[in-house]
Amino acid sequence: SQQGEEDPQALSIQEGENATMNCSYKTSINNLQWYRQNSGRGLVHLILIRSNEREKHSGRLRVTLDTSKKSSSLLITASRAADTASYFCATEYSGGGADGLTFGKGTHLIIQP
Amino acid sequence: GAVVSQHPSRVICKSGTSVKIECRSLDFQATTMFWYRQFPKQSLMLMATSNEGSKATYEQGVEKDKFLINHASLTLSTLTVTSAHPEDSSFYICSAREGGRNTEAFFGQGTRLTVV
Numbered sequence: 001s002q003q004g005e006e007d008p009q010a011l012s013i014q015e016g017e018n019a020t021m022n023c024s025y026k027t028s029i030n031n032l033q034w035y036r037q038n039s040g041r042g043l044v045h046l047i048l049i050r051s052n053e054r055e056k057h058s059g060r061l062r063v064t065l066d067t068s069k070k071s072s073s074l075l076i077t078a079s080r081a082a083d084t085a086s087y088f089c090a091t092e093y094s095g096g097g098a099d100g101l102t103f104g105k106g107t108h109l110i111i112q113p
Numbered sequence: 114g115a116v117v118s119q120h121p122s123r124v125i126c127k128s129g130t131s132v133k134i135e136c137r138s139l140d141f142q143a144t145t146m147f148w149y150r151q152f153p154k155q156s157l158m159l160m161a162t163s164n165e166g167s168k169a170t171y172e173q174g175v176e177k178d179k180f181l182i183n184h185a186s187l188t189l190s191t192l193t194v195t196s197a198h199p200e201d202s203s204f205y206i207c208s209a210r211e212g213g214r215n216t217e218a219f220f221g222q223g224t225r226l227t228v229v
Binding site: 031043 | 220
């Protein structure tokens, strides 16, 4: 399976600023999911956006999906120090047979207090 | 969200021994569970898909005789790393879906395996 790409690979911003991360993928998908991972820990599910959706919100998070460009973005508004983590996008392939998620390489986000 | 518990969180074993990792869905039944592997500062790679009551489906390049997967019930899947070698040292993470495809996948806390 092909991995997606997130950019930037690393992002450092000041607390209170907004953080935007992008994700591109290569196949047709059922959905795209964003996850957060703190160093050496498991993944926390943030948002799932389906292929027929264009935008979803959850608290300070906003996710967009552009299936024509095969890309998604995650916006974290009013960032906090606790948002420091790695963020991954993951896609579920829409074709038959293949199951599981294909992960991007992740964006390491650092929020400076 | 739904809770997936993985145990142990850390394990150190000697080369040649086997290690079993458990993945449980605590508050839902998971027909399908997944096992991933993550190397330091890298992304997650799917190893296998585990379906309750049937054989696991392994991704290309994953040795099924080395990474034994058992999904004996709707709430438990196990991954056994057999005859472990230092190159098997990695972070292993399981995930489970409460529903079928196109639903959220929830992840366990991961297991840091070190083979010495």
